[in-house]
Amino acid sequence: MATESKKDWILMATARSPTNIAVVKYWGKRDEALILPINDSISVTLDPSHLCTTTTVAVSPNFDRDRMWLNGKEISLSGGRYQRCLREIRSRAGDVEDEKRGICIGKEDWGKLHVHIASYNNFPTAAGLASSAAGFACLVYSLAKLMNVREEQGKLSAIARQGSGSACRSLFGGFVKWEMGKVLKCTKDSAGSDSIAVQLADEQHWNDLVIIIAVVSSRQKETSSTTGMRESVETSPLLHYRSTEVVPKRILQMEEAIRTRDFPSFARLTCADSNQFHAVCLDTSPPIFYMNNTSHRQVPHSFIVTNWFFRIISFMEKWNRFEGTPQVAYTFDAGPNAVLIAPNRKVASLLLQRLLFYFPPSTDTELKSFVLGDQSIVKDAG
Numbered sequence: 001m002a003t004e005s006k007k008d009w010i011l012m013a014t015a016r017s018p019t020n021i022a023v024v025k026y027w028g029k030r031d032e033a034l035i036l037p038i039n040d041s042i043s044v045t046l047d048p049s050h051l052c053t054t055t056t057v058a059v060s061p062n063f064d065r066d067r068m069w070l071n072g073k074e075i076s077l078s079g080g081r082y083q084r085c086l087r088e089i090r091s092r093a094g095d096v097e098d099e100k101r102g103i104c105i106g107k108e109d110w111g112k113l114h115v116h117i118a119s120y121n122n123f124p125t126a127a128g129l130a131s132s133a134a135g136f137a138c139l140v141y142s143l144a145k146l147m148n149v150r151e152e153q154g155k156l157s158a159i160a161r162q163g164s165g166s167a168c169r170s171l172f173g174g175f176v177k178w179e180m181g182k183v184l185k186c187t188k189d190s191a192g193s194d195s196i197a198v199q200l201a202d203e204q205h206w207n208d209l210v211i212i213i214a215v216v217s218s219r220q221k222e223t224s225s226t227t228g229m230r231e232s233v234e235t236s237p238l239l240h241y242r243s244t245e246v247v248p249k250r251i252l253q254m255e256e257a258i259r260t261r262d263f264p265s266f267a268r269l270t271c272a273d274s275n276q277f278h279a280v281c282l283d284t285s286p287p288i289f290y291m292n293n294t295s296h297r298q299v300p301h302s303f304i305v306t307n308w309f310f311r312i313i314s315f316m317e318k319w320n321r322f323e324g325t326p327q328v329a330y331t332f333d334a335g336p337n338a339v340l341i342a343p344n345r346k347v348a349s350l351l352l353q354r355l356l357f358y359f360p361p362s363t364d365t366e367l368k369s370f371v372l373g374d375q376s377i378v379k380d381a382g
């Protein structure tokens with residue numbers, strides 16, 4: 001089969017993908033090129049109508065090279081991560097026929113055709129809100145759709161993983177586990193195909209949960225996750241202990257807490273994991289501080305730096321201690337923005353009221369709340 005002789009056609013596909021929030025975190029790779037992690041991780045996928053990436057991919061015989069635009073600005077596709085995702089998808093491409101327009105693309109033609117990619121994040125890029133997770137999940141899904149790749153979602157997740165580790169989990173809705181895979185070090189024959197995401201429970205399973213994201217800084221983080229975790233792997237003794245002794249047990253406990261919708265256990269594990277992740281960052285040499293002083297408040301004659309994250313952790317911990325059993329959970333990724341989780345709308349509205357009282361909104365603070373029940377997996381948006 002050959003591409004049509006006319007050169008004035010263009011084929012497009014659009015997809016939308018949500019970001020995900022890790023409750024047992026991925027931190028550290030055993031293979032940098034293939035992005036294979038040193039431990040399993042578990043996340044919650046957010047509702048795609050809130051924090052999400054929308055990507056349109058197009059192919060035409062008129063395109064002379066692959067190009068990509070992120071939020072309207074052209075970016076380079078020369079990086080290994082983009083190249084790997086494009087190569088993996090092209091190698092699985094199928095035949096595409098559009099009878100109405102007389103377009104016929106054979107699977108052998110995809111190697112000769114170039115793509116244009118336009119991607120848009122409706123939230124700050126690289127500010128610790130897992131923009132690369134939504135971005136690569138969406139890129140892989142939309143390319144797979146355009147090129148008629150007939151692979152199950154798990155296999156696609158292994159491709160998205162090679163763009164950004166956490167991206168593999170955004171291919172599914174609900175609660176998702178990224179299995180690290182069995183092969184410890186990769187050889188030519190073991191390309192990490194068992195390091196994939198699996199859905200633990202769908203978006204309806206625990207749809208009372210409410211997730212509140214307090215965006216206190218939309219600035220790009222100083223140390224990227226990739227660099228940070230490389231430095232932790234090289235220098236942190238705590239990371240070795242975490243990945244071998246702590247996370248394997250915590251994963252089993254978290255799976256059980258999710259299965260039984262046991263909020264107190266879920267909250268305890270989520271907070272403990274976030275705190276240990278940031279302890280590993282501090283244990284790295286030189287230390288990495290993701291939870292910066294970000295909330296600045298001007299008062300007459302002095303300038304107070306409000307240490308937002310310590311205050312929010314202490315506020316949440318005090319609340320839980322006062323009640324005797326965890327009512328709310330918090331987790332911080334590689335940035336100062338807080339992700340707060342409540343077991344239902346009633347507690348969430350109390351949490352919002354208290355947050356607004358103790359942390360009145362300033363120009364750089366924005367609270368967004370998401371109800372889990374509305375979330376779903378990556379969507380075709382057109």
Ligand code: DP6
Pocket residue numbers: 021022024025026027035041130132133163164165166167225226227333334
């Ligand atoms: C703290 O997936 O962004 O958010 O694989 O190098 O692209 P790369 O890293 P990335 O790291 C995410 C780290 C985290 C924890 C998590 O999402 O599990």
